[in-house]
Amino acid sequence: MFRYFSPTLRDPCGSTAAQRLTQRLGALVLALAALPAAWGATLTLMESQPLEAGTGVAAPPWPAGTQWRLDARGLRGPQPLDCLPARQTILLVPAQGLFQGARQADDAIRAQQKAAALGLAGPQTATLRLDCVNGSFDLHRAAPEGLLTALDGRVLVLRSQPAGADAQAPVRELLLQHLPAQGAFDQEQVVRLRAWLAPSLQRAFTRWFAQPVRQDEAPHLNGDPFTNTQEPPQSLELGLLERRGARATQVVHVDIGGGRRHRLVYRLQRHDKDGWRITDIDYGDGVTLLQLIRQDLQR
Numbered sequence: 001m002f003r004y005f006s007p008t009l010r011d012p013c014g015s016t017a018a019q020r021l022t023q024r025l026g027a028l029v030l031a032l033a034a035l036p037a038a039w040g041a042t043l044t045l046m047e048s049q050p051l052e053a054g055t056g057v058a059a060p061p062w063p064a065g066t067q068w069r070l071d072a073r074g075l076r077g078p079q080p081l082d083c084l085p086a087r088q089t090i091l092l093v094p095a096q097g098l099f100q101g102a103r104q105a106d107d108a109i110r111a112q113q114k115a116a117a118l119g120l121a122g123p124q125t126a127t128l129r130l131d132c133v134n135g136s137f138d139l140h141r142a143a144p145e146g147l148l149t150a151l152d153g154r155v156l157v158l159r160s161q162p163a164g165a166d167a168q169a170p171v172r173e174l175l176l177q178h179l180p181a182q183g184a185f186d187q188e189q190v191v192r193l194r195a196w197l198a199p200s201l202q203r204a205f206t207r208w209f210a211q212p213v214r215q216d217e218a219p220h221l222n223g224d225p226f227t228n229t230q231e232p233p234q235s236l237e238l239g240l241l242e243r244r245g246a247r248a249t250q251v252v253h254v255d256i257g258g259g260r261r262h263r264l265v266y267r268l269q270r271h272d273k274d275g276w277r278i279t280d281i282d283y284g285d286g287v288t289l290l291q292l293i294r295q296d297l298q299r
């Protein structure tokens with residue numbers, strides 16, 4: 001389901017919302033133009049079903065097995081599920097906001113029941129939102145490899161298979177899995193996310209959790225290391241991806257709300273066997289995740 005921008009929506013300076021988005025996406029196009037098309041996840045259409053049970057709606061225009069590619073540029077494949085270039089944002093969407101507001105007429109409990117019937121458990125669902133010049137749509141995470149979106153009254157069930165050459169995949173997949181995990185940062189979270197972490201970073205976390213807790217002093221690593229926040233962020237925007245040989249960086253803009261926003265740079269390295277993995281996170285001002293861990297281990 002596409003949510004089209006209104007050309008009459010203007011900011012106080014007189015520029016339209018579409019113009020502002022076009023300017024941002026234009027810069028993104030130039031930055032990503034050199035990325036090979038092979039980098040990215042393959043999204044395969046597995047099946048579809050009516051958005052509202054018992055309603056008769058036309059089948060989608062593509063058969064099962066139709067594929068799209070999701071990469072740092074956006075989503076490309078058969079229209080209208082084609083969004084290039086795209087601003088990509090990870091956020092939590094409440095049940096009533098799923099499928100871009102299709103459940104708004106339901107109360108919260110009824111909306112959650114309908115979501116659960118589609119495999120979307122819990123009051124909120126981790127979502128990858130794609131915004132492009134011609135519109136916007138959401139990909140809701142249903143399972144480790146499942147994504148749901150809606151088109152013309154039908155829910156499309158997509159299977160996501162990240163490519164080994166996709167340097168953005170570890171960051172995107174880690175944040176989609178991590179964002180719904182509210183609460184204090186603990187070792188169980190690291191275990192759940194280990195598929196996206198380099199062995200060196202996993203070992204650093206293991207040593208950090210093994211150290212005795214000091215009651216008289218707060219640790220240097222204090223809060224959520226993957227978002228650098230003390231509270232759950234409202235959204236995480238995937239910014240510029242740069243790759244140089246076997247190393248890459250992925251910028252993430254963290255929006256905490258209330259005008260508070262900061263920038264992270266995920267550092268990645270390619271391992272021949274396992275593909276790309278996260279090795280460190282740069283918090284800015286010369287501070288990185290590994291530096292904070294080392295400082296705590298030296299106390």
